[in-house]
Amino acid sequence: MTSTNKLGVVILAAGEGTRMRSALPKILHRIVGKPLVEHVLELSHSVGAEQTALVLAPDTIDQLRERWGERYGYAVQAERRGTGHALMQAQPLLEGHVDRVLVLYGADPLLRPESVQRLLDALDQPGVVGVISTFRPETPTGYGRIIRNDHHHVTAIVEERDATPEQRKIGEVNQGVVVYDATWLWEHLPKLTPSPVKNEYYLTDLVAMAIAERGPGAIGAVELHDPSEALGVNDRIELAEAEAILRARILRELMRGGVTIVDPTHTYVDAGVEVGQDTILLPGTMLKGTTVIGPNCVIGPNSVIEDSQIGAGCRVKASFLESAVMEDGSDIGPLSHLRPGAHIGPGVHIGNFGEVNRSTLHEGVKMGHFSYIGDANVGPGANIGAGTITANFGDKRAEPGQRKHRTEIGAGALIGSDTMLVAPVKVGAGAKTGAGAVVTKDVPDGAVVVGVPARTISEE
Structure with a gap:
């Protein structure tokens, strides 16, 4: 076998997730902005999978098809009869198409690509038909112990209930992820027999089968350098633990890349967010979705930025931004809100308690405080006084999106x-409105209007 052999990945994701106490399938709960299973799908892609098959519960498959279409293969495990039975459901999707089969778990989001690559490399060793992943938890209770001989070859996986007192002292345990030579796997998978206790088929029985047939050395084992990679999510507590681990990884990478994070324990950045060099993230900052932050910015404290693009040298103070754009050198806050479609040009200043929605503020606009700008285009250098409101509501009988x-x-x-x-109304270039004016008609360039309704008192 060589590392050029085609790799197939099977993601086992049919578990009921009853400990989550949720109507949402366990694998669709999110950490760092993505569903658990999406992290595993990305892992599959990163290690070069030619084909990926998901084994799902019947009530989950439609939700995943809707999200990912036909990019992946889907198999249904109608009866939950163990990991071996789950893999059997994927066999028709992969048999004859791949040379190696890697088995991952849909609620195990922490495994690193480099750890999986070590498994794949170990499968290339002569005489090896499968490689298991192992780790050393702080407390091995409940895990299957890895038994090795004097040559360090795996000779068995002994479950806790079957282990002798001496075997229970062993710290190395089975993590669950495994890769097999596909030809060997498809030949031996149908030979699994159900356990007499639960009537389930277990993947670990393949390990015993390979060793019995080929002797020690048929099954390789690769120990994880970082035991946290082995964490699987079964309840809300483990969901929070996995979130914290992944978030810490993200923040470390940002800091290595030149981003200052004043308090990592109170800074939250989703996977996929980009932050430029020499930007400072202050406590309480949340960067979500597809957000991109340019260099030399200061974000926070207590700011939420979601699916937004922030240019170089921007300042965001205690504000909420969603699907918005801030160009270079602009600033906002404290306590302001950019809603979807807000586009803030270079050098624009938005102070406290301002809201911008589906509007463009061009270069140098000043909007100091207490204003709402919606469905508007504000020209360069305009000044928006405190308390300004664009009354933009139109015909409620119109189609959505055309009502403003x-x-x-x-x-x-x-x-x-x-x-x-x-609205609809136009205020011309260089025009002025007096305090408290209610402008219902267009104002010519350079004109000054005052009053309720506004009337012209001077023109250019």
């Missing part, structure tokens, strides 16, 4: 405090 009217504010316009702009 737009406001246009020209370059260099000065919108006075407490101005109400009743």
Whole structure:
């Protein structure tokens, strides 16, 4: 066997997840922004899987097909009769198409690609038909012990209930992940017999089968360098533990890449988020989804940024951003909100208690405080006074997305405090509105309007 052999991956994900106490399937619970099973699917891709098959419960398969389409193979385990039985359901999807079969678990999101690669490399050794993953937990109670001979070859996996007092002292235990030569696996998988106690088929019986047939050395074992990789998620406590471990990994990588994180225990960054060099993340920062932060920014404290693009040298103070764009040198906060479709140009300043929704504020716009800008285009250098509101609601009978009217504010316009702009309306370049004005008609370039409703008192 060589490392160029085609790799197939089977992800066992049909468990009931009853300990989660949730209507949501266990594998779809999220950590660092992604479902548990998505982390395992990404692992499969990263180690070069030619084909990946998911073994699922009947009530889960439609949800995964809807999310991932036909990128993967799907098999149903209608009866939960053990890991061996689950793998049998995937055999028709992979047999004849791959040369090696790696078995992963849908709720085990912490395994690193380099650890799996060590398993694959070990399978290339002469005479080896399978390789198991092992680790040394702080307390091995409950795990199957790895029994080795004087040549360090695996001779058995002994379950806790069957172990002698001497064997229970062994610290190395079975982690569960395994890779097999496909030809050997498909020949021997049908030979598994159900356990007399639970009437289930167990993958670990293949280990005993290989050793009995070929002797010690038929099964390799690779010990995880980091025992935390072995953590599987079975309940909400382990979900939180896995989240903390992955989050710590993400933050360490960011810090190695030149990002300052003042308090890693109170900073939350999803997998896939990008943060530029020399950016500072202050406590309480949450970066979610597909967010990209440029270099030399200061984010936080207590800021949430989701699916947003932040340019270089930006400042976000105690604010909430979702599906928004901030260009270089802009700043916002404290306590402001950019909603989906907000686009903040270079050098724009948004102070406290401001909200921008489906609007563009062009270069140099100032919006100091207490303002709502929705469905608007604000020209370069305009100044939005405190309390300004774009009254953008249109015809509620219109189609969704067409129910809001737009406001246009020209370059260099000065919108006075407490101005109400009743859309659809346009305020021209260099125009001014007096404090408390209610603008219901277009204002020409350079004009000054005041009052309720606003009237022109001077023109350019």
